[in-house]
Amino acid sequence: MGNLIKAEFRKTLTTKSWWGLMIPAVAFAFLFALGWGAITNDLNDFLGSSDAQELAGLLGIQLGELPVGLLALAHGINVGMVFPVIFGVFALAGEYSKKTITTTFLTAPTRVAALSAKMITYILWGAVYGVIIVAFASLATMMTVDNAGMPSAGQWFGVLGGGILATILATLFGIGVGAVWNSVTGATITLTIWMLIVENVLVFVSFGWFEIRWLGGVLPNGTLNGIVGAIGAEAFGAAGVSVPGELDENLQWLLQYSAGAPGAFSWWAAALIFFAWTMLFFVGGWASNQRRDIT
Known part of the structure; x- marks a missing residue:
């Protein structure tokens, strides 16, 4: 197995895909966190003064103490996670x-062994993507968010752990x-259209027309984003279908959306x-490749 x-590492390192996808992942994570960091400094205007005061009262904190940096982190990390998914697609479909x-397949003892080695390798690659994406999103957040709005050390480490977990799962999802x-x-086009357009439209339509607030919490892109985004939503008391304190449901959904996790129940x-x-998808792809003709 070793x-x-x-x-598998040699095959990956001899191609351009690992760094070709790393560059836009880092760039998008940095730029989105930078933009959202500038926006979230003005949370009072962003939510509206009355809503912001209501939220602060329910959470028992001052408006200036809201960890708005979590919103910038979540958006930066979530947009960067599109690229580990595509990187995973190359793992098997690229071959x-x-x-x-x-x-x-012919140089491995069995196809199970070959696919297991590929899975382990890309788990490690997913962790590498996670660390780098979180690092650059954090750098952009520190550059734009005021000290009062920065996450605590515990929240930041939670985001780091959530980001690594999310990118590992994103890579395996792409493989599947x-x-x-x-x-x-086919897989790249389908995933890109679904993650960036179709699912977002479904979530907005379900909320705006049918008042279904939980759809984003069960669909693939929404749950992937929710791993990190829900950490921010929880810090604002807005994770879950219902929350203590009777927080207005529309405000709750808006806060979840602001954290990049509309409809999220919790990060876990x-x-x-x-x-x-x-x-x-992974098991389905695994099963189909046990019987697929390689000639």
């Missing part, structure tokens, strides 16, 4: 496209979708639900 993992999958599609192009619930989505 040699198979070493071979089929480049016709290297035959060598991979790519394996099911067996096409880099989002992680569990997205893990289920990941396993659905």
Whole structure:
């Protein structure tokens, strides 16, 4: 297994995909955190003074003490996570496209061993993406958010852990979708359209027309974003379908959206639900590749 993992790292490092996707992941995480950091400094105007006072009263804190930096962190990290997903697509679907999958399967004892080595390798790559994305989102947040709005050390470490967990799962999710599609192009286009357009439209329409506030908390992109976003939402007392203190439901959803996690129940619930989505595609791709013809 050690040699198979070493071979997977060599295959990845000899291609341009790992750093070609790392660059936009870092750039988007930094720029989105930078933009949201500038916006969230003015939270009183962002929410409206009466809503902000209501929120502060329910949480028992002063407006100036709200950790608004969590909103910038969440948006920066969440937009950066699109790229680990695409990176994961290349893991197996890319080998089929480049016709290297035959060598991979024939040089491994079994296909199970080859796919297990690939999974372990990309878990480590996902963690690398997570650390770097969180680092640059944190840098942008520190550059724009006032000291009073910065997250506590505990919250920041929570974001770091959540970000690493999210990017690992995002990478495995990408592997699964790519394996099911067996096409880099098809899987990448489908995932990009779904994550950036379709799911966001569904969440907005369900909230605006049907008053369904929880849909984003169960769909793939929403639950992936919710792993980090719900940490911010929880800090504002806005995670879950209902919260203590009778916080207005529309304000609650707005705060969840501001944290990048509309409909999120909690960070751990989002992680569990997205893990289920990941396993659905990963196991499906795994099973299909046990029988797929490699000639």
